[in-house]
Amino acid sequence: MTPTESPVRPRVYIETVGCQMNVLDSELVVAALKKDGYELTDDPATADVMLFNTCSVREHAEDKTYSALGRVAPLKKQDPALVIGVIGCMAQKDQEAIRGRAPYVDMVVGTGQLAKIPELVRAVRATGKPQYALSLGRTDGGRHEVEASFESYDPARDPEMRPNSSQAFVRIQIGCDKFCTYCVVPSTRGPEQSRHPDHIVSEARVLVDQGAKEVTLLGQTVNSYVFDHGDGRRTRLSDLLARLHDVDGLGRIKFVTNFPKDMTNDLLDAVRDLPKVCKYLHVPAQSGCDEMLKRMKRLYTVDEYWEMLHRARERVPGVAVSSDFIVGFCGETEDSFAKTMRMVEDARFKNSFIFKYSERPGTKAAERFPDDIPEEVKRRRNQDLLAVQNANSLTDHQQWIGREARVLVEGLSRQGQKAAGPVRQLLGRSLTDHIVVFDGNERLTGNFLTIDVNDASPFTLYGTVRTGETQGATGEYTAPRPKRVGLQVV
Numbered sequence: 001m002t003p004t005e006s007p008v009r010p011r012v013y014i015e016t017v018g019c020q021m022n023v024l025d026s027e028l029v030v031a032a033l034k035k036d037g038y039e040l041t042d043d044p045a046t047a048d049v050m051l052f053n054t055c056s057v058r059e060h061a062e063d064k065t066y067s068a069l070g071r072v073a074p075l076k077k078q079d080p081a082l083v084i085g086v087i088g089c090m091a092q093k094d095q096e097a098i099r100g101r102a103p104y105v106d107m108v109v110g111t112g113q114l115a116k117i118p119e120l121v122r123a124v125r126a127t128g129k130p131q132y133a134l135s136l137g138r139t140d141g142g143r144h145e146v147e148a149s150f151e152s153y154d155p156a157r158d159p160e161m162r163p164n165s166s167q168a169f170v171r172i173q174i175g176c177d178k179f180c181t182y183c184v185v186p187s188t189r190g191p192e193q194s195r196h197p198d199h200i201v202s203e204a205r206v207l208v209d210q211g212a213k214e215v216t217l218l219g220q221t222v223n224s225y226v227f228d229h230g231d232g233r234r235t236r237l238s239d240l241l242a243r244l245h246d247v248d249g250l251g252r253i254k255f256v257t258n259f260p261k262d263m264t265n266d267l268l269d270a271v272r273d274l275p276k277v278c279k280y281l282h283v284p285a286q287s288g289c290d291e292m293l294k295r296m297k298r299l300y301t302v303d304e305y306w307e308m309l310h311r312a313r314e315r316v317p318g319v320a321v322s323s324d325f326i327v328g329f330c331g332e333t334e335d336s337f338a339k340t341m342r343m344v345e346d347a348r349f350k351n352s353f354i355f356k357y358s359e360r361p362g363t364k365a366a367e368r369f370p371d372d373i374p375e376e377v378k379r380r381r382n383q384d385l386l387a388v389q390n391a392n393s394l395t396d397h398q399q400w401i402g403r404e405a406r407v408l409v410e411g412l413s414r415q416g417q418k419a420a421g422p423v424r425q426l427l428g429r430s431l432t433d434h435i436v437v438f439d440g441n442e443r444l445t446g447n448f449l450t451i452d453v454n455d456a457s458p459f460t461l462y463g464t465v466r467t468g469e470t471q472g473a474t475g476e477y478t479a480p481r482p483k484r485v486g487l488q489v490v
């Protein structure tokens with residue numbers, strides 16, 4: 001090597017399937033590997049290490065990973081030194097099945113063991129032997145033992161790893177103790193554990209120093225967050241929001257996902273009273289039929305969900321609420337489904353994510369109830385529910401026409417990405433999590449702007465930047481960012 005040549009760094013490629021928690025895990029894993037000398041590539045053909053961060057919530061997500069593994073098999077054949085790792089939820093749940101279907105996989109690492117990845121990659125490269133790191137199953141030991149085997153993975157943050165350095169996820173809770181009968185999460189992510197508030201606040205400060213203006217707090221049932229200090233003091237989510245609100249330079253705080261039964265008044269009051277906290281609550285209802293909710297073991301009735309919804313809207317004027325629904329759950333009759341349709345019609349959610357039930361081996365629902373709703377019925381119910389939701393979303397959006405929305409600019413919209421020129425379509429989100437698109441210079445990314453809304457579709461608000469703000473009247477332009485290699489979310 002001549003003095004002017006820099007050493008060739010090994011490359012890591014990562015594909016991520018699933019939720020925001022997985023996106024955060026991938027960001028952190030790559031940051032840790034970068035510290036170990038790796039650089040990120042978005043070209044699998046040039047990778048020395050290839051990671052698949054997986055999801056097990058629905059069968060479709062697992063199929064995606066197996067087909068990706070099939071696609072890369074020839075690369076491994078060509079280059080046996082290539083390290084292939086399967087990490088995350090599927091790894092925790094199906095280690096043997098993965099090695100059975102893709103014997104060339106070198107590394108299987110569960111959600112609670114991600115901190116070990118750099119060391120495991122080194123071990124594979126040194127020995128050529130497969131490496132496994134998995135946490136205990138929920139019944140493999142006492143609560144403390146199982147908890148200890150699922151470590152919250154929160155290493156130092158690297159802003160380079162985020163598509164937009166002004167937004168960041170912060171994990172405040174790992175695991176889940178709700179055990180909804182259809183869901184794999186309590187086994188793939190282990191027992192519910194809340195992180196120490198001091199660590200969360202320090203992490204938020206670091207993120208702000210690195211340029212973050214908005215943090216999204218993540219937890220499976222984020223509103224059940226409570227940290228017991230062991231001396232009689234407890235920090236609830238409302239207390240944590242108040243502490244984060246005091247972080248100078250932080251402009252916005254969001255949190256997802258909420259569990260309906262844990263929606264306390266102190267939390268709603270914090271959302272109302274703290275100006276930086278988004279007036280937005282994602283609170284999945286899953287079904288509008290009591291019998292289904294009972295089978296799902298959701299721990300609330302339809303009336304209780306409505307009580308929570310009315311209370312939220314009363315205490316937090318203007319709050320936007322969104323939901324998730326599962327259609328075609330075991331035993332869902334046309335009558336049960338009609339109740340869900342009515343709920344979606346009446347509840348006026350900002351938006352809803354609608355999923356066809358996917359039977360997950362190992363769950364209580366798979367053990368107890370036959371997956372008896374035909375695929376075409378699931379599909380039809382999915383479309384029907386979506387149509388009702390879309391009509392409501394359009395009505396909600398039309399009410400914004402003629403109003404202003406204060407948005408954090410997230411970057412180019414999909415249309416903007418395809419266009420050329422200095423002024424292209426940008427996308428931002430309002431304090432109520434509404435998506436707003438408008439024309440502007442990409443350099444406005446990461447700024448707060450006021451948009452005059454002049455049109456609406458079921459998914460998007462359209463508007464123009466309030467005069468004066470495009471020129472950066474506040475002088476808050478974010479410097480143009482170098483081209484980043486993105487994390488692949490599929």
Ligand code: SAM
Nearest residue numbers: 057182183220257284324325326355356357358
């Ligand atoms: N913890 C969150 C909650 O309780 O709402 C979300 C967890 S899950 C990753 C996200 C959504 O996936 C759930 O709200 C549910 O609607 C859906 N989901 C979970 N298991 C499912 C299954 N077996 N089939 C279809 N959808 C499922």
Ligand code: SF4
Nearest residue numbers: 176178179180183185
């Ligand atoms: Fe799954 Fe229910 Fe826990 Fe959400 S609350 S992660 S749906 S078990």
